[in-house]
Amino acid sequence: GENVEQHPSTLSVQEGDSAVIKCTYSDSASNYFPWYKQELGKRPQLIIDIRSNVGEKKDQRIAVTLNKTAKHFSLHITETQPEDSAVYFCAASETSYDKVIFGPGTSLSVIP
């Protein structure tokens, strides 16, 4: 079955700097890669996703890149703000409505 790895497990950046979180997956059949943000004590919420026919997708300060050959995908946050502090989870599935497997998470701290 699918296995998703995520690095780093913790990340601390100064406000205004960029943050990058990287994930790898094992199942070449996976085609859908969402990212979820979980603030302390709250439920995870989707922030951005990418499908396998797209190499990059951007939404304001957030971007995701996908390298299907290498089975890598990454989350990039630019101009980080304190409210970006949270745990970020990458995930993979064959489609958006199949079993969704999450990575172990990255705890991001943005220092004012």
Add this chain to the structure above:
Amino acid sequence: GAGVSQSPSNKVTEKGKDVELRCDPISGHTALYWYRQSLGQGLEFLIYFQGNSAPDKSGLPSDRFSAERTGGSVSTLTIQRTQQEDSAVYLCASSLGQVANSPLHFGNGTRLTVT
């Protein structure tokens, strides 16, 4: 509209007792997922449903765990003979199902403590 609702929000039980956790998905969502999140850990996949069918039960940790979904709506996760290692937050999520790029909508979870 209403989001995914889980009950109870907190449950404290004695080791060896059975517990039942309930999930009410968003109306019209055909896909329903159960995950387990231990303190400071990731989202461990348990089981998911398409309608009333569970195509993949491979994530259930042991035969003490079972789940069902009736009427394509409410789901219950049952843990028999609870153990202390079952203590965690159990998260339910639902999605539109057969729609591309439909995100998972999570409930607030049930925090289970086994004493």
